[in-house]
Amino acid sequence: MNLILIHQHEPDSEGLVRLAGERAEHIRGVLKASHGKTLRIGLLNGPKGRGTVESVSGKEVVLRCEFEEKIPPQPTVDLLLALPRPKVMKRLWAQIAALGVGRIIIANAGKVERYYFDSHVLEPDFYNARLIEGLQQAGDTLLPEVRIIKELKPFLEDELNSVFPMSGKKLLADPSGEQNVFQALEKAEAANILIAVGPEGGWTPYELELFAAHGFRVFNAGPRILRADTACVALLSQLTLRSGANEK
Amino acid sequence: MNLILIHQHEPDSEGLVRLAGERAEHIRGVLKASHGKTLRIGLLNGPKGRGTVESVSGKEVVLRCEFEEKIPPQPTVDLLLALPRPKVMKRLWAQIAALGVGRIIIANAGKVERYYFDSHVLEPDFYNARLIEGLQQAGDTLLPEVRIIKELKPFLEDELNSVFPMSGKKLLADPSGEQNVFQALEKAEAANILIAVGPEGGWTPYELELFAAHGFRVFNAGPRILRADTACVALLSQLTLRSGANEK
Numbered sequence: 001m002n003l004i005l006i007h008q009h010e011p012d013s014e015g016l017v018r019l020a021g022e023r024a025e026h027i028r029g030v031l032k033a034s035h036g037k038t039l040r041i042g043l044l045n046g047p048k049g050r051g052t053v054e055s056v057s058g059k060e061v062v063l064r065c066e067f068e069e070k071i072p073p074q075p076t077v078d079l080l081l082a083l084p085r086p087k088v089m090k091r092l093w094a095q096i097a098a099l100g101v102g103r104i105i106i107a108n109a110g111k112v113e114r115y116y117f118d119s120h121v122l123e124p125d126f127y128n129a130r131l132i133e134g135l136q137q138a139g140d141t142l143l144p145e146v147r148i149i150k151e152l153k154p155f156l157e158d159e160l161n162s163v164f165p166m167s168g169k170k171l172l173a174d175p176s177g178e179q180n181v182f183q184a185l186e187k188a189e190a191a192n193i194l195i196a197v198g199p200e201g202g203w204t205p206y207e208l209e210l211f212a213a214h215g216f217r218v219f220n221a222g223p224r225i226l227r228a229d230t231a232c233v234a235l236l237s238q239l240t241l242r243s244g245a246n247e248k
Numbered sequence: 249m250n251l252i253l254i255h256q257h258e259p260d261s262e263g264l265v266r267l268a269g270e271r272a273e274h275i276r277g278v279l280k281a282s283h284g285k286t287l288r289i290g291l292l293n294g295p296k297g298r299g300t301v302e303s304v305s306g307k308e309v310v311l312r313c314e315f316e317e318k319i320p321p322q323p324t325v326d327l328l329l330a331l332p333r334p335k336v337m338k339r340l341w342a343q344i345a346a347l348g349v350g351r352i353i354i355a356n357a358g359k360v361e362r363y364y365f366d367s368h369v370l371e372p373d374f375y376n377a378r379l380i381e382g383l384q385q386a387g388d389t390l391l392p393e394v395r396i397i398k399e400l401k402p403f404l405e406d407e408l409n410s411v412f413p414m415s416g417k418k419l420l421a422d423p424s425g426e427q428n429v430f431q432a433l434e435k436a437e438a439a440n441i442l443i444a445v446g447p448e449g450g451w452t453p454y455e456l457e458l459f460a461a462h463g464f465r466v467f468n469a470g471p472r473i474l475r476a477d478t479a480c481v482a483l484l485s486q487l488t489l490r491s492g493a494n495e496k
Binding site for chain 2: 002004021027091094095098099137139180181182222223224225226227229230231232234235236237238241
Protein backbone atom coordinates (compact mmCIF):
# COMPACT_ATOMS: atom_id res chain seq x y z
CA MET A 1 0.00 0.00 0.00
CA ASN A 2 1.92 2.99 -1.27
CA LEU A 3 -1.04 5.29 -0.90
CA ILE A 4 -4.09 4.93 1.34
CA LEU A 5 -7.31 5.53 -0.54
CA ILE A 6 -10.11 7.40 1.20
CA HIS A 7 -13.64 7.22 -0.18
CA GLN A 8 -15.38 10.48 -1.05
CA HIS A 9 -17.94 10.10 1.75
CA GLU A 10 -15.44 9.24 4.48
CA PRO A 11 -13.92 12.57 5.58
CA ASP A 12 -16.13 14.56 7.95
CA SER A 13 -16.68 18.31 7.64
CA GLU A 14 -13.37 18.97 9.42
CA GLY A 15 -11.37 16.70 7.15
CA LEU A 16 -11.05 13.90 9.68
CA VAL A 17 -11.43 10.32 8.59
CA ARG A 18 -11.81 7.29 10.87
CA LEU A 19 -10.33 4.13 9.38
CA ALA A 20 -10.97 0.58 10.55
CA GLY A 21 -10.24 -2.74 8.86
CA GLU A 22 -7.47 -3.29 6.34
CA ARG A 23 -6.26 0.28 6.03
CA ALA A 24 -6.06 0.74 9.81
CA GLU A 25 -4.18 -2.54 10.12
CA HIS A 26 -1.74 -1.44 7.46
CA ILE A 27 -1.12 1.88 9.22
CA ARG A 28 -0.64 0.14 12.58
CA GLY A 29 1.18 -3.01 11.52
CA VAL A 30 3.21 -2.16 8.41
CA LEU A 31 3.73 1.59 8.59
CA LYS A 32 3.82 1.54 12.40
CA ALA A 33 2.63 5.12 12.30
CA SER A 34 1.87 7.03 15.47
CA HIS A 35 0.46 10.46 16.31
CA GLY A 36 1.79 13.23 14.11
CA LYS A 37 3.15 11.09 11.30
CA THR A 38 2.04 12.04 7.78
CA LEU A 39 1.05 9.38 5.27
CA ARG A 40 0.46 9.44 1.53
CA ILE A 41 -3.26 9.35 0.93
CA GLY A 42 -5.60 9.83 -2.02
CA LEU A 43 -9.29 10.53 -2.47
CA LEU A 44 -10.87 7.85 -4.65
CA ASN A 45 -11.42 9.44 -8.08
CA GLY A 46 -9.98 12.64 -6.65
CA PRO A 47 -6.67 14.26 -5.75
CA LYS A 48 -3.78 12.79 -3.82
CA GLY A 49 -2.79 14.31 -0.50
CA ARG A 50 -1.37 13.82 2.99
CA GLY A 51 -2.99 12.31 6.03
CA THR A 52 -1.66 13.28 9.45
CA VAL A 53 -2.20 10.66 12.12
CA GLU A 54 -4.36 12.13 14.89
CA SER A 55 -4.75 8.94 16.89
CA VAL A 56 -4.15 5.20 16.68
CA SER A 57 -6.03 2.62 18.69
CA GLY A 58 -6.86 -1.04 18.34
CA LYS A 59 -10.26 0.00 17.08
CA GLU A 60 -9.47 2.74 14.60
CA VAL A 61 -6.96 5.13 13.11
CA VAL A 62 -7.94 8.78 12.75
CA LEU A 63 -6.31 10.82 10.00
CA ARG A 64 -6.55 14.52 9.26
CA CYS A 65 -6.72 14.77 5.46
CA GLU A 66 -5.35 17.47 3.22
CA PHE A 67 -5.76 17.03 -0.49
CA GLU A 68 -3.98 18.66 -3.39
CA GLU A 69 -5.98 20.74 -5.81
CA LYS A 70 -5.08 18.76 -8.88
CA ILE A 71 -6.66 15.43 -9.76
CA PRO A 72 -4.21 13.01 -11.47
CA PRO A 73 -4.63 12.86 -15.26
CA GLN A 74 -7.01 10.24 -16.67
CA PRO A 75 -5.23 7.21 -18.12
CA THR A 76 -5.22 7.25 -21.91
CA VAL A 77 -5.49 3.49 -22.31
CA ASP A 78 -8.67 1.42 -22.20
CA LEU A 79 -8.66 -2.37 -22.21
CA LEU A 80 -11.07 -4.76 -23.88
CA LEU A 81 -10.34 -8.20 -22.51
CA ALA A 82 -11.92 -11.51 -23.42
CA LEU A 83 -12.82 -12.94 -20.02
CA PRO A 84 -10.08 -15.35 -18.90
CA ARG A 85 -10.59 -18.20 -16.44
CA PRO A 86 -11.95 -16.82 -13.15
CA LYS A 87 -8.79 -17.88 -11.31
CA VAL A 88 -6.71 -15.77 -13.70
CA MET A 89 -9.18 -12.87 -13.75
CA LYS A 90 -9.15 -12.80 -9.96
CA ARG A 91 -5.45 -11.96 -9.92
CA LEU A 92 -5.62 -9.63 -12.88
CA TRP A 93 -7.87 -6.87 -11.53
CA ALA A 94 -5.26 -5.38 -9.21
CA GLN A 95 -2.52 -5.62 -11.82
CA ILE A 96 -4.58 -3.83 -14.45
CA ALA A 97 -5.48 -1.06 -12.01
CA ALA A 98 -1.84 -0.76 -10.95
CA LEU A 99 -0.77 -0.25 -14.56
CA GLY A 100 -3.34 2.50 -15.09
CA VAL A 101 -6.35 1.93 -17.31
CA GLY A 102 -9.39 4.16 -17.81
CA ARG A 103 -11.96 1.53 -18.73
CA ILE A 104 -11.93 -2.21 -18.48
CA ILE A 105 -14.37 -3.90 -20.83
CA ILE A 106 -14.67 -7.59 -20.06
CA ALA A 107 -16.11 -9.30 -23.11
CA ASN A 108 -17.36 -12.64 -24.22
CA ALA A 109 -15.75 -14.39 -27.18
CA GLY A 110 -16.11 -17.66 -29.05
CA LYS A 111 -13.35 -19.26 -27.02
CA VAL A 112 -14.55 -18.05 -23.62
CA GLU A 113 -16.48 -20.60 -21.58
CA ARG A 114 -19.96 -19.24 -20.79
CA TYR A 115 -19.84 -20.31 -17.15
CA TYR A 116 -16.93 -17.95 -16.50
CA PHE A 117 -19.52 -15.17 -16.45
CA ASP A 118 -21.20 -16.69 -13.40
CA SER A 119 -18.07 -16.25 -11.29
CA HIS A 120 -17.99 -13.98 -8.26
CA VAL A 121 -14.88 -12.33 -9.73
CA LEU A 122 -17.25 -10.30 -11.94
CA GLU A 123 -19.24 -8.93 -9.03
CA PRO A 124 -18.64 -5.20 -8.46
CA ASP A 125 -17.90 -5.62 -4.74
CA PHE A 126 -15.23 -8.15 -5.59
CA TYR A 127 -13.54 -6.37 -8.45
CA ASN A 128 -13.73 -2.88 -6.99
CA ALA A 129 -11.88 -4.09 -3.89
CA ARG A 130 -9.19 -5.63 -6.10
CA LEU A 131 -8.98 -2.51 -8.29
CA ILE A 132 -8.56 -0.33 -5.20
CA GLU A 133 -5.82 -2.67 -4.02
CA GLY A 134 -4.02 -2.07 -7.32
CA LEU A 135 -4.47 1.70 -7.10
CA GLN A 136 -3.12 1.73 -3.55
CA GLN A 137 -0.12 -0.25 -4.76
CA ALA A 138 0.58 2.05 -7.70
CA GLY A 139 -0.17 5.31 -5.91
CA ASP A 140 -3.12 6.26 -8.08
CA THR A 141 -6.66 7.40 -7.23
CA LEU A 142 -8.63 6.86 -10.43
CA LEU A 143 -10.83 3.79 -10.30
CA PRO A 144 -11.19 2.16 -13.71
CA GLU A 145 -14.74 1.91 -15.03
CA VAL A 146 -15.75 -1.68 -15.60
CA ARG A 147 -18.20 -2.96 -18.21
CA ILE A 148 -19.16 -6.59 -18.57
CA ILE A 149 -20.21 -7.41 -22.12
CA LYS A 150 -21.85 -10.74 -22.74
CA GLU A 151 -22.46 -10.13 -26.44
CA LEU A 152 -19.54 -8.75 -28.38
CA LYS A 153 -21.28 -7.89 -31.65
CA PRO A 154 -24.03 -5.56 -30.38
CA PHE A 155 -21.48 -3.87 -28.14
CA LEU A 156 -19.15 -3.13 -31.05
CA GLU A 157 -22.03 -2.06 -33.26
CA ASP A 158 -24.11 0.02 -30.90
CA GLU A 159 -22.15 1.05 -27.86
CA LEU A 160 -18.45 1.28 -28.60
CA ASN A 161 -18.64 4.73 -30.15
CA SER A 162 -20.36 6.19 -27.12
CA VAL A 163 -17.83 4.63 -24.75
CA PHE A 164 -14.59 5.22 -26.59
CA PRO A 165 -13.74 8.45 -28.46
CA MET A 166 -13.92 8.25 -32.25
CA SER A 167 -10.55 9.97 -32.46
CA GLY A 168 -8.87 7.21 -30.45
CA LYS A 169 -6.84 4.31 -31.75
CA LYS A 170 -8.26 0.83 -31.54
CA LEU A 171 -5.75 -1.98 -31.49
CA LEU A 172 -6.07 -5.72 -31.33
CA ALA A 173 -3.32 -8.18 -30.44
CA ASP A 174 -3.24 -11.20 -32.74
CA PRO A 175 -0.49 -13.35 -34.25
CA SER A 176 -1.82 -12.44 -37.72
CA GLY A 177 -0.65 -8.84 -37.26
CA GLU A 178 2.47 -7.83 -39.14
CA GLN A 179 3.31 -4.72 -37.15
CA ASN A 180 4.30 -4.35 -33.53
CA VAL A 181 2.27 -2.14 -31.25
CA PHE A 182 4.20 1.04 -32.01
CA GLN A 183 4.08 0.54 -35.75
CA ALA A 184 0.34 0.00 -35.48
CA LEU A 185 -0.01 3.23 -33.51
CA GLU A 186 1.41 5.16 -36.47
CA LYS A 187 2.84 7.94 -34.30
CA ALA A 188 -0.60 8.70 -32.85
CA GLU A 189 1.17 8.06 -29.60
CA ALA A 190 -0.59 10.47 -27.33
CA ALA A 191 -4.09 9.53 -28.45
CA ASN A 192 -6.54 7.50 -26.44
CA ILE A 193 -5.95 3.84 -27.08
CA LEU A 194 -8.30 0.92 -26.75
CA ILE A 195 -6.45 -2.36 -26.75
CA ALA A 196 -8.22 -5.67 -27.25
CA VAL A 197 -6.70 -8.81 -25.74
CA GLY A 198 -8.14 -12.15 -26.78
CA PRO A 199 -8.93 -15.38 -24.95
CA GLU A 200 -6.70 -18.42 -24.58
CA GLY A 201 -6.83 -19.87 -28.07
CA GLY A 202 -7.27 -16.46 -29.65
CA TRP A 203 -10.10 -14.66 -31.39
CA THR A 204 -12.08 -16.57 -34.02
CA PRO A 205 -11.80 -15.49 -37.69
CA TYR A 206 -15.35 -14.13 -37.39
CA GLU A 207 -14.38 -12.01 -34.39
CA LEU A 208 -11.25 -10.75 -36.14
CA GLU A 209 -13.43 -9.58 -39.05
CA LEU A 210 -15.87 -7.95 -36.67
CA PHE A 211 -13.11 -6.01 -34.92
CA ALA A 212 -11.57 -4.99 -38.25
CA ALA A 213 -14.96 -3.74 -39.43
CA HIS A 214 -15.12 -1.53 -36.36
CA GLY A 215 -11.77 0.11 -36.90
CA PHE A 216 -9.48 -2.14 -34.86
CA ARG A 217 -5.99 -2.46 -36.25
CA VAL A 218 -4.25 -5.77 -35.71
CA PHE A 219 -0.76 -5.87 -34.28
CA ASN A 220 1.57 -8.67 -33.35
CA ALA A 221 2.57 -8.92 -29.72
CA GLY A 222 5.58 -11.11 -30.47
CA PRO A 223 6.26 -14.74 -31.22
CA ARG A 224 5.51 -16.06 -27.73
CA ILE A 225 2.01 -17.11 -26.76
CA LEU A 226 1.26 -15.55 -23.38
CA ARG A 227 -1.42 -16.43 -20.86
CA ALA A 228 -4.13 -13.77 -20.63
CA ASP A 229 -2.80 -12.23 -17.43
CA THR A 230 0.79 -12.08 -18.64
CA ALA A 231 -0.35 -10.72 -22.01
CA CYS A 232 -2.41 -7.95 -20.40
CA VAL A 233 0.40 -6.78 -18.18
CA ALA A 234 2.88 -7.05 -21.07
CA LEU A 235 0.79 -5.05 -23.51
CA LEU A 236 -0.28 -2.36 -21.06
CA SER A 237 3.28 -1.85 -19.91
CA GLN A 238 4.54 -1.66 -23.48
CA LEU A 239 2.06 1.14 -24.10
CA THR A 240 3.46 3.13 -21.18
CA LEU A 241 6.69 3.40 -23.18
CA ARG A 242 5.16 5.36 -26.03
CA SER A 243 6.36 8.92 -25.99
CA GLY A 244 4.44 11.26 -23.79
CA ALA A 245 3.01 8.47 -21.68
CA ASN A 246 5.89 7.98 -19.31
CA GLU A 247 6.04 11.43 -17.76
CA LYS A 248 5.84 11.89 -14.05
CA MET B 249 -0.09 -25.85 -23.33
CA ASN B 250 0.84 -24.62 -26.77
CA LEU B 251 3.76 -27.00 -27.07
CA ILE B 252 4.35 -30.28 -25.27
CA LEU B 253 7.83 -30.50 -23.83
CA ILE B 254 9.65 -33.81 -23.96
CA HIS B 255 12.66 -34.40 -21.74
CA GLN B 256 15.93 -35.39 -23.40
CA HIS B 257 15.89 -38.88 -21.89
CA GLU B 258 12.29 -39.66 -22.81
CA PRO B 259 12.34 -40.65 -26.49
CA ASP B 260 13.48 -44.23 -27.12
CA SER B 261 15.89 -45.19 -29.89
CA GLU B 262 13.03 -45.18 -32.42
CA GLY B 263 11.86 -41.71 -31.45
CA LEU B 264 8.83 -42.95 -29.54
CA VAL B 265 7.88 -41.33 -26.27
CA ARG B 266 5.35 -42.63 -23.75
CA LEU B 267 3.61 -39.87 -21.82
CA ALA B 268 1.59 -40.25 -18.64
CA GLY B 269 0.42 -37.63 -16.15
CA GLU B 270 -0.32 -34.03 -17.02
CA ARG B 271 0.86 -34.07 -20.61
CA ALA B 272 -1.14 -37.19 -21.43
CA GLU B 273 -4.22 -35.70 -19.78
CA HIS B 274 -3.81 -32.53 -21.82
CA ILE B 275 -3.53 -34.52 -25.07
CA ARG B 276 -6.59 -36.61 -24.19
CA GLY B 277 -8.77 -34.02 -22.47
CA VAL B 278 -7.98 -30.66 -24.05
CA LEU B 279 -6.52 -31.50 -27.47
CA LYS B 280 -8.75 -34.58 -27.79
CA ALA B 281 -6.10 -36.01 -30.08
CA SER B 282 -6.41 -39.48 -31.52
CA HIS B 283 -4.22 -41.76 -33.65
CA GLY B 284 -2.48 -39.95 -36.49
CA LYS B 285 -2.89 -36.42 -35.22
CA THR B 286 0.28 -34.32 -35.10
CA LEU B 287 1.00 -32.07 -32.14
CA ARG B 288 3.51 -29.29 -31.54
CA ILE B 289 6.25 -30.64 -29.36
CA GLY B 290 9.69 -29.52 -28.21
CA LEU B 291 12.73 -31.16 -26.70
CA LEU B 292 13.64 -29.48 -23.42
CA ASN B 293 16.71 -27.33 -24.15
CA GLY B 294 16.57 -28.59 -27.72
CA PRO B 295 14.68 -28.08 -30.96
CA LYS B 296 10.94 -27.87 -31.53
CA GLY B 297 9.20 -30.49 -33.61
CA ARG B 298 6.10 -32.53 -34.28
CA GLY B 299 4.72 -35.46 -32.38
CA THR B 300 2.42 -37.86 -34.21
CA VAL B 301 -0.03 -39.68 -31.97
CA GLU B 302 0.59 -43.44 -32.24
CA SER B 303 -1.85 -44.48 -29.55
CA VAL B 304 -4.01 -43.06 -26.78
CA SER B 305 -5.19 -45.02 -23.77
CA GLY B 306 -6.28 -44.18 -20.26
CA LYS B 307 -2.80 -45.15 -19.12
CA GLU B 308 -0.57 -43.40 -21.62
CA VAL B 309 -0.20 -41.50 -24.86
CA VAL B 310 2.49 -42.62 -27.30
CA LEU B 311 3.96 -40.03 -29.65
CA ARG B 312 6.40 -40.48 -32.52
CA CYS B 313 8.75 -37.50 -32.30
CA GLU B 314 10.43 -35.65 -35.13
CA PHE B 315 12.55 -32.69 -34.21
CA GLU B 316 13.79 -29.80 -36.30
CA GLU B 317 17.51 -29.32 -36.73
CA LYS B 318 17.63 -25.84 -35.34
CA ILE B 319 17.47 -25.06 -31.62
CA PRO B 320 15.58 -21.81 -30.83
CA PRO B 321 17.90 -18.86 -30.17
CA GLN B 322 18.95 -18.21 -26.56
CA PRO B 323 17.06 -15.36 -24.92
CA THR B 324 19.19 -12.23 -24.66
CA VAL B 325 17.72 -11.07 -21.37
CA ASP B 326 18.74 -12.23 -17.89
CA LEU B 327 16.85 -11.25 -14.76
CA LEU B 328 18.18 -10.48 -11.30
CA LEU B 329 15.20 -10.36 -8.97
CA ALA B 330 15.09 -9.55 -5.28
CA LEU B 331 13.07 -12.44 -3.88
CA PRO B 332 9.43 -11.39 -3.50
CA ARG B 333 6.97 -12.93 -1.05
CA PRO B 334 6.73 -16.68 -1.71
CA LYS B 335 3.08 -16.36 -2.75
CA VAL B 336 4.10 -13.87 -5.45
CA MET B 337 7.22 -15.83 -6.48
CA LYS B 338 5.11 -18.95 -6.87
CA ARG B 339 3.05 -17.34 -9.61
CA LEU B 340 5.98 -15.58 -11.20
CA TRP B 341 8.11 -18.52 -12.35
CA ALA B 342 5.82 -19.51 -15.21
CA GLN B 343 5.35 -15.92 -16.32
CA ILE B 344 9.08 -15.24 -16.45
CA ALA B 345 9.69 -18.42 -18.44
CA ALA B 346 6.85 -17.54 -20.80
CA LEU B 347 8.40 -14.15 -21.52
CA GLY B 348 11.78 -15.70 -22.32
CA VAL B 349 14.72 -15.24 -20.00
CA GLY B 350 18.13 -16.92 -20.11
CA ARG B 351 19.05 -16.78 -16.44
CA ILE B 352 17.00 -16.02 -13.38
CA ILE B 353 19.08 -14.86 -10.44
CA ILE B 354 17.00 -14.71 -7.27
CA ALA B 355 18.80 -12.47 -4.80
CA ASN B 356 18.56 -11.33 -1.24
CA ALA B 357 18.28 -7.64 -0.45
CA GLY B 358 17.91 -5.43 2.60
CA LYS B 359 14.15 -5.31 2.23
CA VAL B 360 13.68 -9.05 1.63
CA GLU B 361 12.53 -11.05 4.66
CA ARG B 362 15.07 -13.81 5.38
CA TYR B 363 12.42 -16.47 5.91
CA TYR B 364 11.32 -16.15 2.28
CA PHE B 365 14.41 -18.20 1.42
CA ASP B 366 13.06 -21.17 3.35
CA SER B 367 10.04 -21.44 1.07
CA HIS B 368 9.43 -24.48 -1.11
CA VAL B 369 9.02 -22.13 -4.08
CA LEU B 370 12.83 -22.01 -4.25
CA GLU B 371 13.22 -25.78 -4.52
CA PRO B 372 14.37 -26.91 -7.99
CA ASP B 373 11.59 -29.49 -8.36
CA PHE B 374 9.04 -26.81 -7.68
CA TYR B 375 10.39 -24.04 -9.86
CA ASN B 376 11.46 -26.24 -12.76
CA ALA B 377 7.91 -27.56 -13.03
CA ARG B 378 6.58 -23.98 -13.09
CA LEU B 379 9.22 -22.89 -15.60
CA ILE B 380 8.31 -25.78 -17.88
CA GLU B 381 4.66 -24.78 -17.57
CA GLY B 382 5.63 -21.30 -18.80
CA LEU B 383 7.68 -22.67 -21.69
CA GLN B 384 4.82 -24.93 -22.76
CA GLN B 385 2.50 -21.92 -22.68
CA ALA B 386 4.84 -19.73 -24.73
CA GLY B 387 5.99 -22.42 -27.16
CA ASP B 388 9.62 -22.35 -26.14
CA THR B 389 12.05 -25.11 -25.18
CA LEU B 390 14.88 -23.33 -23.38
CA LEU B 391 14.71 -23.76 -19.62
CA PRO B 392 16.04 -20.71 -17.80
CA GLU B 393 19.01 -21.34 -15.51
CA VAL B 394 18.19 -20.46 -11.93
CA ARG B 395 20.63 -19.20 -9.30
CA ILE B 396 19.65 -18.46 -5.72
CA ILE B 397 21.92 -15.83 -4.17
CA LYS B 398 21.67 -15.29 -0.45
CA GLU B 399 24.45 -12.70 -0.31
CA LEU B 400 24.28 -9.99 -2.93
CA LYS B 401 27.67 -8.36 -2.39
CA PRO B 402 29.96 -11.38 -2.91
CA PHE B 403 27.87 -12.40 -5.90
CA LEU B 404 28.32 -9.02 -7.57
CA GLU B 405 32.00 -8.91 -6.68
CA ASP B 406 33.10 -12.44 -7.43
CA GLU B 407 30.61 -14.23 -9.62
CA LEU B 408 28.70 -11.83 -11.81
CA ASN B 409 31.41 -11.53 -14.42
CA SER B 410 31.61 -15.25 -14.92
CA VAL B 411 27.82 -15.54 -15.24
CA PHE B 412 27.00 -12.55 -17.39
CA PRO B 413 29.10 -11.39 -20.37
CA MET B 414 31.23 -8.30 -19.77
CA SER B 415 29.99 -6.87 -23.08
CA GLY B 416 26.38 -6.99 -21.90
CA LYS B 417 24.29 -4.16 -20.53
CA LYS B 418 23.35 -4.15 -16.87
CA LEU B 419 20.25 -2.21 -15.95
CA LEU B 420 18.50 -1.56 -12.69
CA ALA B 421 14.95 -0.28 -12.27
CA ASP B 422 14.66 2.42 -9.62
CA PRO B 423 12.60 5.61 -9.24
CA SER B 424 15.88 7.57 -8.97
CA GLY B 425 16.67 6.88 -12.64
CA GLU B 426 16.13 9.72 -15.06
CA GLN B 427 16.05 7.71 -18.25
CA ASN B 428 13.55 5.13 -19.41
CA VAL B 429 14.72 1.65 -20.31
CA PHE B 430 15.46 2.45 -23.96
CA GLN B 431 17.38 5.59 -23.16
CA ALA B 432 19.44 3.63 -20.65
CA LEU B 433 20.19 0.99 -23.28
CA GLU B 434 21.85 3.64 -25.45
CA LYS B 435 21.06 1.86 -28.70
CA ALA B 436 22.92 -1.26 -27.54
CA GLU B 437 19.63 -2.91 -28.26
CA ALA B 438 20.76 -6.27 -29.45
CA ALA B 439 23.24 -6.85 -26.65
CA ASN B 440 22.73 -9.21 -23.76
CA ILE B 441 20.86 -7.45 -21.01
CA LEU B 442 20.78 -8.16 -17.32
CA ILE B 443 17.89 -6.39 -15.64
CA ALA B 444 17.70 -6.02 -11.87
CA VAL B 445 14.28 -5.72 -10.24
CA GLY B 446 14.13 -4.71 -6.58
CA PRO B 447 12.01 -5.80 -3.63
CA GLU B 448 8.80 -4.18 -2.38
CA GLY B 449 10.11 -1.01 -0.82
CA GLY B 450 13.00 -0.80 -3.28
CA TRP B 451 16.75 -1.26 -3.04
CA THR B 452 18.55 0.42 -0.15
CA PRO B 453 20.96 3.32 -0.90
CA TYR B 454 23.82 0.94 -0.09
CA GLU B 455 22.56 -1.60 -2.62
CA LEU B 456 22.10 1.10 -5.25
CA GLU B 457 25.74 2.11 -4.78
CA LEU B 458 26.86 -1.49 -4.96
CA PHE B 459 25.02 -2.05 -8.24
CA ALA B 460 26.37 1.21 -9.65
CA ALA B 461 29.92 0.18 -8.70
CA HIS B 462 29.41 -3.01 -10.71
CA GLY B 463 28.31 -1.28 -13.87
CA PHE B 464 24.53 -1.27 -13.48
CA ARG B 465 22.84 1.72 -15.02
CA VAL B 466 19.71 2.98 -13.30
CA PHE B 467 16.54 3.57 -15.29
CA ASN B 468 13.10 4.70 -14.33
CA ALA B 469 10.27 2.26 -14.99
CA GLY B 470 7.61 4.96 -14.80
CA PRO B 471 5.76 6.84 -12.11
CA ARG B 472 3.65 3.93 -10.88
CA ILE B 473 4.91 1.63 -8.15
CA LEU B 474 4.30 -1.94 -9.28
CA ARG B 475 4.22 -5.12 -7.26
CA ALA B 476 7.24 -7.34 -7.98
CA ASP B 477 5.34 -9.72 -10.24
CA THR B 478 3.72 -6.96 -12.28
CA ALA B 479 7.04 -5.11 -12.49
CA CYS B 480 8.89 -8.18 -13.77
CA VAL B 481 6.37 -8.90 -16.47
CA ALA B 482 6.19 -5.21 -17.39
CA LEU B 483 9.96 -4.74 -17.69
CA LEU B 484 10.63 -8.00 -19.53
CA SER B 485 7.89 -7.29 -22.02
CA GLN B 486 9.15 -3.76 -22.58
CA LEU B 487 12.53 -5.22 -23.48
CA THR B 488 10.97 -7.43 -26.14
CA LEU B 489 10.07 -4.23 -27.99
CA ARG B 490 13.66 -3.15 -28.53
CA SER B 491 14.66 -3.55 -32.14
CA GLY B 492 15.88 -6.93 -33.14
CA ALA B 493 14.23 -8.65 -30.23
CA ASN B 494 10.79 -9.09 -31.66
CA GLU B 495 11.64 -11.20 -34.67
CA LYS B 496 9.97 -14.49 -35.22
